[in-house]
Each structure stands twice: as structure tokens, then as C-alpha cells.
Amino acid sequence: MRISTFMKSALTAALVVGFMAPTAATAKVTGGHPETFALIGDTPYGDAQRAAFPQLVKDINADPGVRYVLHAGDVKNGSSTCDDARFADLAGLYGTFKDPFVLTPGDNEWTDCHRAAAGGYLPTERLQAVRRVFYPRVGHTLGRRSMPVRSQARDPRHRDYRENVLFTSAKVVIGTVHVVGSQNDLAPWAELPGGDRPDLRLAEFEARKAAALDWIDTAFAQAARTRAPGVLLMMQAEPTDTPGFADIRARIVERSRAFGKPVLLVHGDEHVYEVEPGYAGVANLTRLETFGDTASTWLRVTIDPRSPKVFSWQPRTVPTP
Numbered sequence: 001m002r003i004s005t006f007m008k009s010a011l012t013a014a015l016v017v018g019f020m021a022p023t024a025a026t027a028k029v030t031g032g033h034p035e036t037f038a039l040i041g042d043t044p045y046g047d048a049q050r051a052a053f054p055q056l057v058k059d060i061n062a063d064p065g066v067r068y069v070l071h072a073g074d075v076k077n078g079s080s081t082c083d084d085a086r087f088a089d090l091a092g093l094y095g096t097f098k099d100p101f102v103l104t105p106g107d108n109e110w111t112d113c114h115r116a117a118a119g120g121y122l123p124t125e126r127l128q129a130v131r132r133v134f135y136p137r138v139g140h141t142l143g144r145r146s147m148p149v150r151s152q153a154r155d156p157r158h159r160d161y162r163e164n165v166l167f168t169s170a171k172v173v174i175g176t177v178h179v180v181g182s183q184n185d186l187a188p189w190a191e192l193p194g195g196d197r198p199d200l201r202l203a204e205f206e207a208r209k210a211a212a213l214d215w216i217d218t219a220f221a222q223a224a225r226t227r228a229p230g231v232l233l234m235m236q237a238e239p240t241d242t243p244g245f246a247d248i249r250a251r252i253v254e255r256s257r258a259f260g261k262p263v264l265l266v267h268g269d270e271h272v273y274e275v276e277p278g279y280a281g282v283a284n285l286t287r288l289e290t291f292g293d294t295a296s297t298w299l300r301v302t303i304d305p306r307s308p309k310v311f312s313w314q315p316r317t318v319p320t321p
Helices: 047-060 082-094 123-134 181-185 196-227 247-257
Strands: 017-019 035-038 064-071 101-103 165-169 170-178 233-234 263-269 273-277 285-289 297-304 311-317
Touching: 017 263, 035 311, 047 064, 047 082, 082 123, 101 170, 123 196, 165 196, 170 196, 181 196, 196 233, 247 263, 247 285, 247 311
Parallel strands: 035 064, 064 101, 170 233, 233 263, 263 285
Antiparallel strands: 017 311, 035 297, 165 170, 273 285, 297 311
């Protein structure tokens, strides 16, 4: 997790924000009719939120308009263990959503697992566990009603990246891109028994960055080919102009500017609901950070391709049982 440096404006407090969206890939929820999804991230954090999470699931499941759930990464906090039992419990919990559940990984479930409090794991080993547990079927989501999605693992150049997916919802190209906190894995694995392994860590970083850049290109190419009115990208960490993120940020800026239509960049990590239009100086690019470190608040996002404001969202609070 990274501390936010973004200066909040009056827009951050707005309850409803709107703009436009796109057509997508081989997988799709439906066609051009309005659709709604739930957006969450950085949850459940700790035992108390794990206990409260079923009520969040119940609240989202009870909303007849919600068609799927997006989770912007960090399935646990950074000080809890990264063991298989915890992962299995959380995957089972996410499986109780009645609709498709789409997750992009966060740093707490693998990059930061070198920490002694998290178990002193080799992060690349835990990344493989994350893929095995949370993405058991390549090209399919979790959730009681699983949904087929286009997975980057089908690309021979990036077979490991089953977590990067694309799908179409209401003529919107929605893509998840594996970009995480802790400087996107440039932060040393300082607490690993025996010390950091920079060669292994940097090789992981470079390979995943290459996959991320290709997947961003794929999403925008799909949107251009289908004449989509917009693109939604979701990743765990905000791609700031700092080492670890600069190339990914530059690619998003380049592709968004060339695309010329609205692009929504969704992320978590900082645990603060924020809206930043004109992100990185690109008029058609908006950044949306979802709530985090909570099991009582979520964002209800609606896509209406027939409206000039295709994307709109509202915060929702889970009622006390």
C-alpha cells in the first residue's frame, strides 16, 4: 500500500460522476443495454472485515441490477499471513457472490509476502499460488455464475498471465492489468530469509511489465477495431510517474490520447475514494480510486452506452444487520 499524495478536490466528494465507454473482446456480458457492476478493493482487511464481508456479499447480491463484481486487488492486509489456507478461504468467500467475480491481484497477496508477519514467503512462489487459487480456470471468473473472459494466458508470449483478462459489457472494453503497489515489485524483498533476491525480483518485474504493456495495447486495439466509445482499465496501484510505473503510465497516456474517447482508469491501494478527471494531463482520461480497508462500502457503477455519460457511479453503504 502507498500513501496518497493526490490533493483532493470537491470532485472527490461527489456522489455521482459520469462520462463515456466501449465495446470489447471475445467474451461479453451482454450487448448495448445499460449494465451495472459492483466495484470493491483492498478488502477484507483483517479478521473483523473477514467476519463482516458476508454482509457485503449479501448487500451486493441483493441488488438486482448488479451483473458482476470487480475487485481492484489486495484480498488481505499486509501483516496477515499469505498461507494457502487463507487464500482458499478468501477464494471461497469471493465465490459466494452470485454474479461473476473479477479480481486483479494486489501487492499484499504476493509482493509483500516476504515480510516476516506475512510468513516470510518467496513472493514469486506466492504469485503462483495466487494464480492457482484465485484463477483456477483460465478464461473463467470466480462467482457462482462464472463468466468466460479473454485471458492473456492464451498468448504464447505471456502464458503465465492468466490474471490479465478482457471482456465486453454494454459495449465497453473492460481490461484488468496486473500492476501492484510496493513500487510494482521494485521494492526489495528485505525481510525474506537470506535477504533480497534482486535478480529474480527484477526479472519478474520486467516480464510482468512487458505483459502489462501488451495487454494495454490489446485493450485499445480492440476498442479501436470495434469503434468502442471508451475503455475501462483496472489495476491495483495507481500508475504514478515513478520507477516501477512510469512506462505503464506513459503507455496509458499515449493510448488514451490517441484513442480520443473517454477512458476510465480504476484502481485501489490507497483506501481513499477519489475521482481525478483529466488524469496525467489527458482530457479524456479519468482516474477512479475505489474504497478500501472496508467491508461496509462499495461503488455501484452503471454503464449506459446510449448516454453521452456512459459511466456513472454512486457509493453504497452496507446496512447494519
